[in-house]
Amino acid sequence: MPIVYKEDVIPTAEQVITLYNNAGLPRPTGDAERIKKMYAHSNLVITAWDGATLVGVSRCITDWCWSCYLADLAVQPGYQKEGIGKKLIELTREKAGEQTMVLLLSVPEAMTYYPKVGFTKEERAFASYRKI
Numbered sequence: 001m002p003i004v005y006k007e008d009v010i011p012t013a014e015q016v017i018t019l020y021n022n023a024g025l026p027r028p029t030g031d032a033e034r035i036k037k038m039y040a041h042s043n044l045v046i047t048a049w050d051g052a053t054l055v056g057v058s059r060c061i062t063d064w065c066w067s068c069y070l071a072d073l074a075v076q077p078g079y080q081k082e083g084i085g086k087k088l089i090e091l092t093r094e095k096a097g098e099q100t101m102v103l104l105l106s107v108p109e110a111m112t113y114y115p116k117v118g119f120t121k122e123e124r125a126f127a128s129y130r131k132i
Contacts, residue, residue: 058088068096
């Protein structure tokens with residue numbers, strides 16, 4: 001069955017938690033309400049599905065004309081290296097528009113992935129970290 005990409009479906013917190021845990025994405029997966037809130041306040045979510053199974057997600061916050069923060073990119077381990085992450089990024093860029101810069105913070109394990117899919121490493125970013 002081919003992978004289907006959707007822009008009009010928000011996965012359940014349980015589906016997201018399963019995906020993040022399996023993909024090793026460090027998110028508050030022990031707090032389903034916080035996951036729900038993360039998705040409720042995101043304005044660009046693109047998902048990848050194998051039938052009824054969520055296999056990938058791109059979750060963003062954007063103003064649609066200047067910047068798009070790619071907050072989460074996750075693909076189920078059994079589906080990695082099949083181009084799903086690359087396709088999610090391509091659809092994210094397309095949907096955000098050509099005037100919009102896509103930026104992200106990478107987990108250490110993905111630092112070699114992003115240059116392969118068209119991102120440039122920046123040395124001029126700053127973060128003010130959350131307390132919890």
